[in-house]
Amino acid sequence: MCKRLSKYRKKLGTKKKTTIKDIANVLGITPSAVSRALSNHSRISxxxxxxxxxxxxxxxxxxNHLATALRTGKSNLVGVIIPRNNSSFFSSVVENIEKVLNKEGYNIIITQSYESYEKECNNIDSLLYTQVDGVIASMANETKDLSFYEKIKSKGVPLVLFDRGEDDLNVDYVGIDDYLSSFNVVEHLYAQNCRRIAHIAGFSHTRIYENRIKGYRDALKKFDLPIEESLIIESNLSMEDGREVMKQLLDLPEMPDAVFAAGDYAALGALQVLLENDIKVPEEIALVGFSNESFTYYGKPAITSINQHSEKIGKLAAEAFLNRIKNPTKKVSLNKINLKAELIVRASSNKIKK
Amino acid sequence: MCKRLSKYRKKLGTKKKTTIKDIANVLGITPSAVSRALSNHSRISxxxxxxxxxxxxxxxxxxNHLATALRTGKSNLVGVIIPRNNSSFFSSVVENIEKVLNKEGYNIIITQSYESYEKECNNIDSLLYTQVDGVIASMANETKDLSFYEKIKSKGVPLVLFDRGEDDLNVDYVGIDDYLSSFNVVEHLYAQNCRRIAHIAGFSHTRIYENRIKGYRDALKKFDLPIEESLIIESNLSMEDGREVMKQLLDLPEMPDAVFAAGDYAALGALQVLLENDIKVPEEIALVGFSNESFTYYGKPAITSINQHSEKIGKLAAEAFLNRIKNPTKKVSLNKINLKAELIVRASSNKIKK
DNA sequence: TTACCTTATGCAAACGTTTGCGCAAATTGA
DNA sequence: TCAATTTGCGCAAACGTTTGCATAAGGTAA
Incomplete structure (x- = not known):
């Protein structure tokens, strides 16, 4: 045996990967015995x-994962699709998905759509190709056609959406109550004596942004404020978009006295333009963002925002997937979770100092 | 044939995945013919x-990727290990790695070490387990023991390091000239009439931070400035660390007149403390960061920083991997690339307005 | 017509595991 | 002491591909 080992030792030099067969050969037993021994089978001494x-x-x-996964039909991989990993929101969601899934023996494959529909489709294809056991995704802004997500479902691969999802897909979903959050923002601004509130909106074809717009509109109605379409501008919510939209708003015959952006990056862009124009925030124009990105509390003034509880979203999304896996046959009812988000008031909208 | 197709059509409902055999059965040919047909083999009609x-x-x-990869011994997957995907630097590097590799038919698996040595080891293990064709990595702050990276090499899997690497590993590397960049920062601060320059340093066991410290020291020497050890404080360079270190510096008998942080997050933390203490930046204390994170140009004042050319680093790292793959036998000489970084002067250190 | 070449496909092994079944040998029970 | 059970392992098939070799049909040249 020792001779055989030393013969195989040489292999280490040659950089060929060791297989279960090599171990079997060294010990003079069969690969099956080795396999069972490694998985601690009770019938092996x-x-x-x-x-x-x-x-x-x-x-x-x-x-060799490839062999194991091929044989067992389980890859223990879960694909995660996010728009872009440069926001603390997605970064934190992913971190928490990973934490939960690692405990259960899963590894995750992170892919980014960069907000592009085409890239997202490619990502879905490569994930399916890689034979992931499930997909957890937040959709790109561009995505309207859901056929690629249908494809995931049709392969029998569990799909969980978070944050940016679509009701039409009829799958598990975890997010926040966008309508209510948005409503609360307007309530808050109203309480700060703002009466002409603009909304830098996301594209309304995405449900979460649609809900934020609805919440905004309904809150205005509640306070009998007029709804002015020129004060509602849809965009991609990037920093650049925020800048552009803010400039547009400043060019209006009558300026708004508050701006509610459906994303923090857009809020930041808006803030820059406001400061560049020497407009006092919040005195002249109050500002609220959405997502509680880390930069919202760095700057001067700090930006009021909505905390979306990213940790919880990640945790719940991962658990939703695990539930699907654990009850593959049982028809589990759909899980639609809408967490209550939290308004964090900071200097950018705090006119009435307590 | 049409009958057979319709029989297989039913399969679509059952959610069982279609294999090459199914196609063969429908057409009454063999799997091998199907395989060749799909790969456009010249000997198939x-x-x-x-x-x-x-x-x-x-x-x-x-x-099925698993079967293909198992059979061919190539997974077309490349593992990417980064400390954490919440900085624009890493985000951009990864984006560019992906762009280059996708073109060559590779997909990437992004993993994060969260600066933890243990997590990093786990990541390496799962990447090797997944049979990646290569690994492109930037090391965690905690990592000192290189045995897990040696493991990658010993399996014959090409390894490329970027940004945070180690000479001892003797592998391809792409980064910037940290020594020179750091030297330039001090030169710049000296030109702004700063004479008591503190350094919020990274841990010196990591080569890049060691080089930044060396550059700092050598520049001080060049200008005959005294090197005060109490002005050099190592940390993890998080925002919190920046705050803590800045407080420490302010408690010194004699305050510095400039702070050079080896990371932007630390610089940001420092800036917060300075503003909270009503210290004028840059008049009383000038501030410089490192990495050119997006927030460095948002804030007030905008922070002077070093642009590390993340796009180029990503691109070159990917290409280094491709070169290894393409010349598996030929002993390619090691590729150590140190790009020249760019100092971007902003308000936080611009005392002498031009 | 014969020998040879091309074209289009089939056959079977292989990649590295896992796993149901089978079968000795060892152990147990009465 | 003998049957019954348990223990420890081997055999072989399977997962879905790819690929070297074989082969059969048709075409070409002399």
Missing amino acids: DKTKIAVRQVAENLNYQP | DKTKIAVRQVAENLNYQP
């Missing part, structure tokens, strides 16, 4: 198990 | 190719 583990260690054995 | 493609489409066929 302790003696053999110890020997196998030792040789495995010696030969620097690493199981 | 056009008639068959067209038929195969059509049936594949009909049955919603998707190749």
Whole structure:
């Protein structure tokens, strides 16, 4: 046996990967025994198990995921699709998805759509190709056609959406109550004596942004404020968009006295333009963002925003996936979770100092 | 044939994935013919190719990566390890790695170490387990033991490091000239009449931070400025660290007149403390960061920083990997690339307005 | 007509695992 | 002591591809 080991030791030099067969050869047993020994099967003697583990260690054995997954039909991989990993919101969601899934033996594959529909489709294809056991996704702004998401479902791969989802897909969803959050923002601004509130909106074909617009409109109605279409401008919500839209708003015959942006980056862009024009925030124009990105509390003034509880969203999305996996047959009813978000008032909208 | 197709059509309902065998059965040919048809083999008739493609489409066929990769020994996956995906630097590097590799038919698997050595080791293990064709990595702050990286090399998997690398590993590397960049920062501050320059440093066991410290020291020497150890404080460079270190610096008997942080987040934390203490930036204390994070040009004052050319780093790192793959036998000499970074002067250090 | 070449496809092994079944040997029970 | 059970392992098939070799049909040249 020792001779055989030393023969295989040489292999280490050649950079060929060690397989279960190599271990079997060294010990003079079969690959099946080795496989069972490694997975701690009860019908393998302790003696053999110890020997196998030792040789495995010696030969620097690493199981081959491809073979295992192919044989068992389970890859233990979960695909995660996000628009872009440069916001603390998505970063934190992903971190928490990972935390929950790692515990259950899953690894995640993060892909980014960069808000592009085409890239998103490619991502879905490569995830399916990689044989992931599930997909957790937040849709790109561009995405309207849902056929690629249907494809995931049709393959029998569990799909969970978070933040940016679509009711039409009829899958598990985790997000916040966008309507209510938006409504609350307007309530808050009203309480600060703002009466002409503009909304830098996301594209209304995406449900969350549609809900934010609705919440905004309904709150205005509640306070009998007129709804002016020129004060509602849809965009991609990037910083650049925020700048552009803010300039547009300043060019109106009558300026707004508050701006509510459906995204923090847009709010930031707006803030820059306001400061550049020496407009006092919040005195002349109050400003509110959405997402509680870290920069909202760095700057001067700090920006009022909505905390979306990213940790919880990540955790719940991962758990939704796990539930699907654990009850593959049982027809679990759809899980639609809308967390209550939290308005965090900061200097940018705090006119009435307490 | 049409009957057979319709029989298989039913399969679509059952959510079982279509295989190459199914296509073969429908057409009454063998799997090998189908395989060749799909890969456009020259010895398959056009008639068959067209038929195969059509049936594949009909049955919603998707190749199984696991089987292909197992058979061919190539997974077409490249693992990317980064500390954390919440900085625009890493985000941009990854984006560019992806762009280059996608063109060559590779997909990437992004993993984050969250600056933890343990997590990083786990990531390496799962990447190797997944049988990636290569690894492109930037090391966690915590990492000192390189044995897990040695493991990658010992498996014959190409390894490329960027930004945070280690000479000891003897692998391809792409980064900037940290020494020179740091030197330039001090030169700039000296030109702004700063004579007591503090350095919020990264941990010196990481080469890039060591080089930044060296650059700082050597520049001080050049200008005959005294090197005061109490002005050099190592940390993790988080925003919190920046705050803490800045407080420490303000508590010194004699305050510095400039602070050079080896990371933008630390610079931001420092800036907050300075503003909270009503210290004028840059008049009383000038401030410089490192990495050119997006928030450096948002705030008031905007923070002077170093642009590390993340796009170029990503692109070059990916290309370094591709070179290794393309010349597996030929002993390519090591590629150590140190780009020249760019100092971007903003308000936080611009005392002498031009 | 014969020998040879091309074209289009089939056959079977292989990649590295896992796993149901089978079968000795060892152990247990009465 | 003998049957019954348990223990420890081997055999072989399977997962879905790819690929070297074989082969059969048709075409070409002399």
